[in-house]
Amino acid sequence: MNHSLLLSLLIYLPILVGLASLNPRLLVLAVPFLLYVALGIWEKPTPPQLVAQRSLSPSRLTQGEPAHVTLAFTNSGEALADLLVEDVLPDGVELVEGETRQILSLEAGESGQIVYTIVAQRGLYTFPGPRLTVSDSLGVFRSSSQLALPSTLFVLPIVHKVPAIAIRPRRVRVYPGQIPARTGGSGVEFFGVREYQPGDPLRWINHRAGARYDQTLFVNDFEQERAVDVGLILDVREATNLLAGSGSLLEKTIDATVTLADAFLSYGNRVGLFLYGGAIDWTFPGSGKVQRERILRALARAKIERSQVFDKLSHLPTRLFPVRSQLVLISPLQPDDQDDIVSLRARGYDLLLVTPDAITFEMKTLTSTPNTQLAARLAHLERDHLLRTLGRAGVNIFDWDVETPFHQVAHHALGRSRLRSQNR
Amino acid sequence: MTTPLLSRIRWLMSSCIGVATLSLCAGVIGSSWYAALIMLGVGLLWLSVLRHGRGWVADWALFVFVVAAIWAGLQGAAWGWQLTAVVAGLAGWNLTHYLAHLQAAPERPDEDELVRRHLLRLAAVTGIGWLLAALALAATIQINYIGAILLAGIAIILLTRSVRALRRRSA
Numbered sequence: 315m316n317h318s319l320l321l322s323l324l325i326y327l328p329i330l331v332g333l334a335s336l337n338p339r340l341l342v343l344a345v346p347f348l349l350y351v352a353l354g355i356w357e358k359p360t361p362p363q364l365v366a367q368r369s370l371s372p373s374r375l376t377q378g379e380p381a382h383v384t385l386a387f388t389n390s391g392e393a394l395a396d397l398l399v400e401d402v403l404p405d406g407v408e409l410v411e412g413e414t415r416q417i418l419s420l421e422a423g424e425s426g427q428i429v430y431t432i433v434a435q436r437g438l439y440t441f442p443g444p445r446l447t448v449s450d451s452l453g454v455f456r457s458s459s460q461l462a463l464p465s466t467l468f469v470l471p472i473v474h475k476v477p478a479i480a481i482r483p484r485r486v487r488v489y490p491g492q493i494p495a496r497t498g499g500s501g502v503e504f505f506g507v508r509e510y511q512p513g514d515p516l517r518w519i520n521h522r523a524g525a526r527y528d529q530t531l532f533v534n535d536f537e538q539e540r541a542v543d544v545g546l547i548l549d550v551r552e553a554t555n556l557l558a559g560s561g562s563l564l565e566k567t568i569d570a571t572v573t574l575a576d577a578f579l580s581y582g583n584r585v586g587l588f589l590y591g592g593a594i595d596w597t598f599p600g601s602g603k604v605q606r607e608r609i610l611r612a613l614a615r616a617k618i619e620r621s622q623v624f625d626k627l628s629h630l631p632t633r634l635f636p637v638r639s640q641l642v643l644i645s646p647l648q649p650d651d652q653d654d655i656v657s658l659r660a661r662g663y664d665l666l667l668v669t670p671d672a673i674t675f676e677m678k679t680l681t682s683t684p685n686t687q688l689a690a691r692l693a694h695l696e697r698d699h700l701l702r703t704l705g706r707a708g709v710n711i712f713d714w715d716v717e718t719p720f721h722q723v724a725h726h727a728l729g730r731s732r733l734r735s736q737n738r
Numbered sequence: 739m740t741t742p743l744l745s746r747i748r749w750l751m752s753s754c755i756g757v758a759t760l761s762l763c764a765g766v767i768g769s770s771w772y773a774a775l776i777m778l779g780v781g782l783l784w785l786s787v788l789r790h791g792r793g794w795v796a797d798w799a800l801f802v803f804v805v806a807a808i809w810a811g812l813q814g815a816a817w818g819w820q821l822t823a824v825v826a827g828l829a830g831w832n833l834t835h836y837l838a839h840l841q842a843a844p845e846r847p848d849e850d851e852l853v854r855r856h857l858l859r860l861a862a863v864t865g866i867g868w869l870l871a872a873l874a875l876a877a878t879i880q881i882n883y884i885g886a887i888l889l890a891g892i893a894i895i896l897l898t899r900s901v902r903a904l905r906r907r908s909a
Contacts, residue, residue, distance in 0.1 A: 320800070339817055342821065346864060395855070416845040417840060417852065
């Protein structure tokens with residue numbers, strides 16, 4: 315019940331009953347309440363005037379790391395007898411040490427601070443301003459307000475290092491890298507034999523080939539290794555990303571995307587990231603540490619999106635990706651995505667499809683009954699058919715059981731041994 | 739987090755509620771045993787706030803105490819008991835909410851000073867309130883009914899105006 319309403323009622327009630335019953339002694343029961351309210355009015359607090367500053371250390375952290383928050387404030391107005399300061403935490407942020415609420419009295423010019431430690435899941439968090447509640451010393455009148463003091467905290471996904479991911483797009487860049495370029499030159503892997511040219515290192519001379527011809531020398535040619543353009547497409551559509559139990563398939567696909575982005579960038583490639591599902595969220599291609607940070611930040615704020623426009627892959631803006639470059643699509647897939655993926659291949663892109671097994675993921679949270687088992691079996695058949703069709707269209711597919719973390723299986727499934735086995 | 743200071747407030751609050759309940763029981767026991775038992779039940783219900791911390795129980799308990807004090811007064815019970823019950827009830831109600839307010843924030847840098855100031859104010863208000871009311875009971879002023887109505891009307895109008903002004907200021 316509202317305090318002032320209750321007190322008013324308790325003041326008026328004895329007065330009115332006393333008047334109605336012609337009993338003056340009843341009026342005295344209102345006296346303590348009158349005095350109580352009078353003191354509240356006398357000490358009624360003015361709106362607090364606080365100058366506050368919040369510092370987050372660090373303001374960019376990796377999932378699971380703690381961040382230390384200090385909220386310092388100074389009273390620039392009148393003295394406050396009873397002040398409750400509460401630093402409101404955004405949803406998803408967990409307090410691990412200290413307190414976010416503090417009750418204190420602040421004289422004019424006096425300062426205070428709240429120190430606490432938080433941890434958070436992947437995401438971009440905006441702290442609203444601290445909530446202030448002032449009251450008189452008896453707590454008769456209370457007024458609340460909120461300071462405008464927004465701060466931003468980036469919690470980036472954890473990066474797992476994996477050895478080189480084997481890709482072989484038809485188009486390479488002029489810069490040196492680790493991707494075989496299908497042209498001869500300096501490199502590591504044997505590419506062919508050509509006639510000796512003045513200036514060629516003598517240790518490249520292939521004596522066995524030269525022995526077959528008079529007056530002609532041959533040298534070994536190696537396959538050049540260059541950097542390439544890689545377009546990562548992360549599917550954030552609501553229809554494909556399941557929320558099963560406390561886990562989300564999106565978190566798994568984000569882990570895979572982070573691992574892939576880091577692997578491609580660490581070998582000097584130019585990587586762009588497109589979050590497909592909501593509005594156009596495109597991280598322009600780039601390379602190096604700055605680009606890695608950009609991609610991590612884009613992935614930190616990635617969430618499941620619902621859009622009528624982007625509910626199918628047909629609206630993927632392919633103009634963003636250079637022709638014949640490498641595309642990596644990370645998606646649990648929908649049955650009707652087949653044609654759109656095949657059309658990407660038809661446009662000349664080299665496509666690597668990393669597809670987490672959504673059916674197995676969901677089945678782990680369902681009670682095993684004959685009906686669910688039959689449904690899972692049918693869904694698996696449909697998925698196998700889809701993957702086989704895509705495989706026939708030339709799409710490299712990695713069917714990933716999300717029970718095993720991506721970085722643990724990526725080395726064997728996507729390493730160079732994959733290309734060698736394909737070549738055989 | 740319960741500190742020794744909070745425990746002391748809790749003890750004080752229980753004492754106030756106990757005094758209010760017993761005073762009210764003592765006041766109404768002459769008129770009705772049942773009413774005394776009911777008051778005892780309400781007092782115990784109020785004390786249960788210590789366990790579950792629901793503030794609205796204290797609001798309703800104070801309201802019931804005041805209504806019971808008015809009823810006992812109309813039945814001709816001794817006024818000292820009713821006044822003591824109301825004043826102790828007010829103190830108990832205030833401490834119930836103050837305890838909840840303090841418990842809402844585990845961090846209280848100058849807790850001793852804060853609580854001391856609150857308890858001093860509360861003691862002053864309840865003490866002076868009790869004294870003023872007792873003096874008013876002892877004093878006899880002869881006014882006619884019209885005069886009483888007029889005075890009460892003025893009091894109500896002034897009170898209403900002050901509450902309205904207050905609400906406007908806080909808005």
